[in-house]
Amino acid sequence: MKIGLRKPSLKKSIKARTTGRAKRAIKRKLIPGYGRKGMGWLRDPKRAAYNAVYRRTTVGLGDVLKMFR
Known part of the structure; x- marks a missing residue:
């Protein structure tokens, strides 16, 4: 998992x-x-869980730029 x-x-x-x-x-x-x-949780729960954790543990360029506004 990427952090x-x-x-x-x-x-x-x-x-x-x-x-x-x-x-x-x-x-x-x-x-x-x-x-x-x-619907992701119904279709593929394992993938949905991975994506939920990934979204919370990583930041993108847009997130970094928002910090400086």
């Missing part, structure tokens, strides 16, 4: 910002539970 500063990825950052609204709307119609809070 501390995450390495920023420009490629993943751009991908996250440009994923289309239409694509998400289609997935919401086709996949029951898509985009709803807490």
Whole structure:
């Protein structure tokens, strides 16, 4: 488990910002539970637990910049 500063990825950052609204709307119609809070725990509890701990134990570049505002 990583603790501390995450390495920023420009490629993943751009991908996250440009994923289309239409694509998400289609997935919401086709996949029951898509985009709803807490569905990760039902689908894959082990992965959801890992992600919950990871989110609390690491900081990203945005978090560091918020400290200096």
